Amino acid sequence: MTTxxxxxxxxxxxxxxxxxxxxxxxxxxxxxxxxVCLRILGDRDNALDATQETFLTVFRKxxxxxxxxxxxxxxxxxxxxxxxxxxxxAGRRPSEPLDDHLEPVxxxxxxxxxxxxLRPEIERALxxxxxxxxxxxxxxxxxxxxxxxxxxxxGIPVGTVKSRVFRGRRLLAEQLGNxxxx
Amino acid sequence: MHSHxxxxxAAHADGSAPDDTEARALIETCSECRAEYEAQRSVLxxxxxxxxxxxxxxxxxxxxxxxxxxxxxxxxxxxxxxxxGWMRWALAAAGLFVLVGVAGVLGQLGQGDSAGxxxxxxxxxxxxxxxxxxRGLEEPLAPQGGEDGSATTAAGDGAEDNFSxxxxxxAETTATTPTDADFEVVASQARRAALAQSTTTTTVxxxxxxxxxxxxxxxxxELLATVDLDRTYLIMVPAGVEITEExxxxxxxxxxxxxxxxxx
Numbered sequence: 001m002t003t004x005x006x007x008x009x010x011x012x013x014x015x016x017x018x019x020x021x022x023x024x025x026x027x028x029x030x031x032x033x034x035x036v037c038l039r040i041l042g043d044r045d046n047a048l049d050a051t052q053e054t055f056l057t058v059f060r061k062x063x064x065x066x067x068x069x070x071x072x073x074x075x076x077x078x079x080x081x082x083x084x085x086x087x088x089x090a091g092r093r094p095s096e097p098l099d100d101h102l103e104p105v106x107x108x109x110x111x112x113x114x115x116x117x118l119r120p121e122i123e124r125a126l127x128x129x130x131x132x133x134x135x136x137x138x139x140x141x142x143x144x145x146x147x148x149x150x151x152x153x154x155g156i157p158v159g160t161v162k163s164r165v166f167r168g169r170r171l172l173a174e175q176l177g178n179x180x181x182x
Numbered sequence: 183m184h185s186h187x188x189x190x191x192a193a194h195a196d197g198s199a200p201d202d203t204e205a206r207a208l209i210e211t212c213s214e215c216r217a218e219y220e221a222q223r224s225v226l227x228x229x230x231x232x233x234x235x236x237x238x239x240x241x242x243x244x245x246x247x248x249x250x251x252x253x254x255x256x257x258x259x260x261x262x263x264x265x266x267g268w269m270r271w272a273l274a275a276a277g278l279f280v281l282v283g284v285a286g287v288l289g290q291l292g293q294g295d296s297a298g299x300x301x302x303x304x305x306x307x308x309x310x311x312x313x314x315x316x317r318g319l320e321e322p323l324a325p326q327g328g329e330d331g332s333a334t335t336a337a338g339d340g341a342e343d344n345f346s347x348x349x350x351x352x353a354e355t356t357a358t359t360p361t362d363a364d365f366e367v368v369a370s371q372a373r374r375a376a377l378a379q380s381t382t383t384t385t386v387x388x389x390x391x392x393x394x395x396x397x398x399x400x401x402x403x404e405l406l407a408t409v410d411l412d413r414t415y416l417i418m419v420p421a422g423v424e425i426t427e428e429x430x431x432x433x434x435x436x437x438x439x440x441x442x443x444x445x446x
Contacts, residue, residue: 019254023247030246031237038235048238052246059254122228141229147198163185166192166222173221176228 007071014062022062026055029072032143033079039138040083042127050086054079069152073145076153080135087131125175129168136164137172191215195222360411362443368409369431369445372417376406376425394439403432415442 013021038047139150151158194205208215403418414436433443
């Protein structure tokens with residue numbers, strides 16, 4: 001992560017054409033961007049393509065960044081839009097499931113939910129959500145962005161984010177059925 | 183359950199509610215509200231225990247950086263590289279019909295050769311197709327159906343990779359600004375080639391990743407193809423209409439998104 005001061009410095013250098021500065025920004029954000037893209041798209045190759053496309057767009061539009069949000073949030077927004085484009089162009093839902101791309105979990109750390117085999121189900125349920133609901137849930141509930149940050153990243157009002165996140169969770173619960181019933 | 187109640191309960195479930203007094207009261211007095219709260223909590227728990235995705239491997243990162251810098255370091259191809267998605271789609275959907283050979287057409291026109299611009303354009307297209315095939319592409323220039331997005335995009339990628347050399351080489355031969363007559367020749371080629379394609383132009387979707395996509399001056403237009411003359415131009419037509427010999431063709435500077443010329 002970059003501090004605000006160094007981030008502004010890096011951005012100024014990128015605008016001036018310093019590609020080393022851009023490389024630093026990219027390396028600080030690429031894992032999170034890839035993670036978001038993979039969660040939204042559900043396919044590793046597509047997520048890699050989307051990650052590359054995201055940073056191409058970031059580089060080319062960096063002068064348009066106004067500093068009204070965190071740089072990372074702005075990059076998230078580009079990543080989400082890139083994913084939306086992929087989904088729209090392909091006319092498909094994201095691939096499912098994501099199981100092959102998940103980190104192995106330490107069995108000792110698995111809680112009762114995981115032990116009950118819920119993990120693949122939640123992945124599949126997430127993949128079946130409408131793309132706009134899925135993006136909101138991924139950013140808010142998985143990536144841990146606040147509601148205002150999620151709103152910035154999605155380019156929609158906070159109230160709309162709440163609606164998508166809350167209803168997205170409800171849809172997940174409906175899909176998971178009694179597996180999540182305490 | 184009212185939307186307001188769902189908001190209160192969900193915000194209480196994730197801890198984002200500044201004041202959860204009302205939510206607590208709902209949960210205590212309303213069984214539906216209590217079930218909603220429990221469902222929200224359960225889903226949050228499940229989402230919170232999802233493991234992180236496998237990060238990019240060193241090989242994947244190296245490929246990402248290499249490919250990205252390759253695109254950024256190649257200024258002559260910047261116009262196409264800036265929007266690999268929609269331009270490559272355009273090329274695939276339109277069968278790569280007009281770009282190759284147009285420079286040659288104009289060059290020949292400039293030399294007073296009026297021996298059929300279509301013949302020149304399509305002869306060159308065939309040559310490019312053969313050249314691409316020689317490099318190992320399967321059906322490198324075949325129009326794609328648009329039903330399978332990933333396949334179409336992949337075909338577009340391959341075509342682009344092999345195509346750019348030819349188009350840039352051709353562009354170098356036409357450094358002068360095209361005349362109105364030049365644009366009319368290209369427009370005619372574009373219409374006829376579109377008519378000859380089984381693929382409709384409405385399969386071309388220009389996403390907002392491209393700088394021109396959101397340009398309000400291009401509202402109601404969609405991309406048919408691109409052409410390299412003295413620079414790269416977008417060839418645009420009214421969105422959603424069937425291409426005919428009368429379809430107006432708009433030429434747009436791919437760098438500035440300015441409308442340069444319209445052939446009615």
